Ligand SMILES: Nc1ncnc2c1ncn2[C@@H]1O[C@H](COP(=O)(O)OP(=O)(O)OP(=O)(O)O)[C@@H](O)[C@H]1O
């Protein structure tokens with residue numbers, strides 16, 4: 001596997017190999033009609049130092065995947081399978097077997113997560129400074145040293161440390177509070193940063209600038225980043241690798257450049273065609289036909305068959321598994337070649353990616 005592409009020229013002691021190994025991860029919720037499976041047997045290795053983009057439409061299971069990495073799925077949801085964290089030094093950690101206390105430590109010191117909609121997660125009655133101090137105290141860290149790191153992180157995110165630390169949450173704009181939250185999540189020097197829709201509430205310009213900032217900060221602090229979003233073209237600017245989620249399963253995984261040039265799952269291709277980006281004029285954005293997956297009613301066979309333009313009988317009978325079509329590029333489709341030929345998309349106006 002190529003863990004390091006030209007985009008993540010991170011230098012570090014051990015920059016290769018797997019940092020988080022996800023095997024057969026599933027999330028189930030009890031319901032009146034039986035169990036709802038909202039993450040379905042996902043297996044994926046996250047490479048040390050990479051930026052991994054998790055993409056898919058609303059309700060597809062992206063947040064469930066992100067939360068499962070930290071055993072953070074809310075009750076009564078239940079995560080099964082295995083998630084193994086490989087620290088730079090030390091023994092592998094089986095995350096789904098940790099106690100609450102161990103998890104709390106892991107979530108700040110090893111794998112930090114900025115949850116979806118977390119911008120409002122600052123306590124409105126506390127200044128930003130107190131959030132940083134409280135975190136340091138809760139983890140028995142030296143306050144002076146820790147606040148120095150806070151100031152450094154805040155200025156790395158192009159904010160003024162004094163102004164931000166003295167502010168109350170409501171005094172910060174959306175972009176500022178999202179950046180302050182990223183700084184807070186990096187306070188205890190985690191190796192991995194998982195972000196769930198960190199730019200969703202921001203305007204286009206702020207989204208772009210957060211992407212640029214994350215690129216810088218990821219390199220400076222040698223981070224492995226998992227970036228969860230419905231906006232494929234946006235995350236493509238940052239990610240070394242993309243994993244596409246449809247109906248609670250991975251349907252395509254590969255290096256970003258490879259997916260942009262020759263996405264091989266009909267869903268990925270539709271997603272590339274449907275997602276708005278800064279270049280495509282509005283009239284070129286086409287919504288994906290059919291309705292988004294419902295966990296109570298996933299089609300038999302390939303879960304995408306009811307929306308797929310090239311589905312055959314085979315697809316309604318058998319569920320394709322995620323298989324390598326080239327090194328590093330895996331697709332869950334019986335007809336990857338057909339898909340490349342028949343589902344057209346263009347990333348930029350006038351540029352037909354597929355002839
Ligand atoms: N507490 C819950 N109980 C039952 N089902 C849930 C619960 N929370 C989420 N789900 C279901 O799990 C599925 C996956 O949800 P998830 O939040 O992972 O989607 P997502 O891809 O992150 O979507 P979005 O882009 O809207 O954030 C959805 O169909 C959702 O309805």
Ligand code: NI
Pocket residue numbers: 062063064116196
């Ligand atoms: Ni989500």
